[in-house]
Amino acid sequence: MMYLKLLLIACLVMLPLSGLAADGGYGYPIPGSYEATILGTPAALMPTFPEEMRTRQLVLDVIPDRKKPPIFFYDEGLRCTFAYQEKKAPLVFLIAGAGSSDRAPKLMTMMKAFYQAGFHVITLPSPSHANFIISASQSRVPGDLTEDAADLYRAMEVAWKQVAGDIEVSSFNLCGYSLGATQAAFVAKLDNDRRVFNFRKVLMINPSVSLYSSVTKIEDLLTKIPGGPDKQGVFFNRMLSKFTQFYRYGNFVSINDDFLYAIYAEHLFTHEETGGLIGLTYRINLAGMIFTSDVMTNSGYVVPKNRVLSPTDSTYDYFLVSTHLSFIDYFNEYLYPYFQKQRPGLTKQAYIESLSLRSIEGYLKSSGKFGVMTNENDFILSKQELDYLRYLFGERTKVYPRGGHLGNLEYKDNLTYMVDFFKL
């Protein structure tokens, strides 16, 4: 079995050999955008990190006296992970991607890379993650880039206050991936007015240009499955049985890396199915955001208004209902109406445009502190949007030939580029 694994990795590494010459020797092995997104980076192609790190879990009281419903009894405050050096060093705030916590695996890898290179690091959950909605979102309604940025900024200030006495910081920096990258731009814009941190450099990894258009592209992945998104339960069960059968025919020891790479190597799932799985994962994630926000605001969106859920109540039906709502549903029925009430006269089109980098283009173009790292085949960006990023950031736009959405984030070259960006 050990040889099988080596063989598989060898196959993976060999795959793009033909393409190597054309793309300057970039060694990330998985050519398909969906496959890369799901598989990420094979462990053998990640750098090695020190086993021991000086880290601390921060649990922050960002919004004092926040009332928490009984069902979220375990939530004691905003969770951030803090890794620190014993000498004066630059600090990087890392913002997680949509729906991810402060300990998301990709975030942890980034934290290790920065720590190893001598940075202090504070990771933050995504404003779309339940913990953030419960403990750090003023409105409890995630999705508005300006308000999310203000919440993030407040959380960073509280986190910094908590650790300021323990470390020496030479400069503040900011980095985020996926939705967190787009949010980083808005946080930096806010910092430009507030000047608490005066961020020296800001790196955006696989950002979306327009939140609405990126989300539409991800939602489209589910329209390609039989019956469309309303039949994702059927799709889920069918994929699961495919997966199970494959395991039982092969002589696998357990569900581990060997098995997962075998799935890839044998093309168990078609391109459309792989895309469907990405869409489904995204929906399961989104369901957590929708449900949490609804409970926190008592809006009566999926949970009956005025119902107080106890920690032992079944929430399975809410899970099913929430997974069958798209971001577009959430946008039309929940997010936009909420902000329309606060900003009378706000049209839907104007609101969609406000959730885009284009709405702060003047600032982004004038500032020299930004950098972007993304992939040619990241499916959350259109060709025009990729060109727009090049137009905004010019030389500071790094586009890798493959990696899908975040698939190559943990690849050693990418991590090196990431760290070097902040060193210069």
Next chain:
Amino acid sequence: MTVTRYSAGLTLTNRIIFNALPTIALMLSLSLTGCVASRVNTQDEVPPMHSISEYRDQRFADVADPWERFNRNMYDFNFYFDKYFFLPVVSGYEFITPTFLQNRISGVYNNLGEIKNLTNSVFQLKGTESVTTLGRFVTNSTVGLGGMFDPATSFGLKRHPEDFGKTLGYWGVGSGAYLVLPIFGPSSVRDTGGLAVDTGITYGIYTAIDPFKSTGNSFAISSGITALEFIDARHQQSFRYYESGYPFEYYMVRFFYHEKREIESRKPLPLK
């Protein structure tokens, strides 16, 4: 000295469990008296904009869970048990024990676990696997100094985790309802029975050999060994209750536990 400390740890475990019993009983009675008591609602409920009545799809990630309320109580109990007792003990252990020693201790317990893997591969009549596991046990017990090191893996003898729950599954016994056990965590009716059998077999072998008989302090030592085994098992397990923050974590854990067991315990299909 160490022995005393570990056996003290066990007594403490017992005491905590014992003290927790009224809490469990209280939690249970609260949950049994039902929704009326737990809902302090003054305002009328209004139906939500989207409800299950509009659902026209197959249910998914679903697992038979007739005792969900009990299970959720246990899930929350384990969360508190971890938080106020188990994890502090594990951190204390990790603090006083050098990493090198921690890994050797894990190795020894994992090697003893091979006995369970072996008996169950035999029960499932898996020839090659039984030989591999026996080979691992012999190699690691001797060359690997009682399991402290794992030369067997580098000789290509891969670990095959087995247990009696899997054996039952292999011979066609269904998993039965989902069950969250106190301290042990996610399980099923079948796997709980399996756990009891495996524990019985290990205990039987242990009693038959009784390696510490000559010390005259056999009970204290074996209690210490068991306590350390629990601590080591939690130390090796990175799962933390509610750490994901995902509001449907209970269902995700339930689904992944159930499916992983289902997939790994069933008979492989012949190649067509």
